Amino acid sequence: MRKIAAATAVAVALLANGLVGAGLGVATAAPAAATKPMSLYSPSALVLTVEPGTGDDEGSVQRAVTLSCAPTPSGTHPAAAAACAELKRVQGDFTALAPIGRPMCTQLWQPVTVRADGVWNGKRVSHVQTFPNTCIKSAAMGGVFEF
């Protein structure tokens, strides 16, 4: 859908004023677009991390994945498409990720801290949140931080 729209825009641009340079850069897509794929949309590129503790100590980050949601979901996130869908639903607002039902978790204090840094739809994102334990984290954040 997005690709079709982009291709249409390019075609219109070419027909309208023959902007060969700008137009071709996109039209030849695969190899050439590698150098400048960012012109037709606002980028959404994130690093998501999960680390034990409250995030105050300068501990080692055990898990980190990349997630890019434009033009297509990609990255080392194991379920990039689903994570992008969840983030699109809340327009990149990590505080609005809805809990999955009512979490059935203990209140055991084994804190875990999640972070999201990068860009969503062209706007800078920096979200940090600590949960009492992994179960509560998973219940609150859905699939975005499941990796």
Place this chain on the structure above:
Amino acid sequence: MRKIAAATAVAVALLANGLVGAGLGVATAAPAAATKPMSLYSPSALVLTVEPGTGDDEGSVQRAVTLSCAPTPSGTHPAAAAACAELKRVQGDFTALAPIGRPMCTQLWQPVTVRADGVWNGKRVSHVQTFPNTCIKSAAMGGVFEF
């Protein structure tokens, strides 16, 4: 798929031992456990951005790419392998990226700001640097911020 698997696991856990809290915590983690590739190495996952200006204004980020360097170079960076090689050479220290020869650039003031956020070898990275113009940026930062 994931939800179904999780639900099944939950049902089994409930039936088996009724450990509602702990059981759920483990059960919901089960599907994700299949996709845990991060245990054998420290992660290196970054979001790199380039934006016009000095970075003080809350402007829109025009370009952003993801770059993951472990276990293999990947991401939306157009030259992920080369960028990872450069970063490995300086062990993730963005201030140590060597300039390519002597830059032949004007001193025209059209500032551009680069940022790197994420994790390098398990350690959190947050680097911001402003250059007088794109030519000087490219000369100083090599291929890492060429996208």
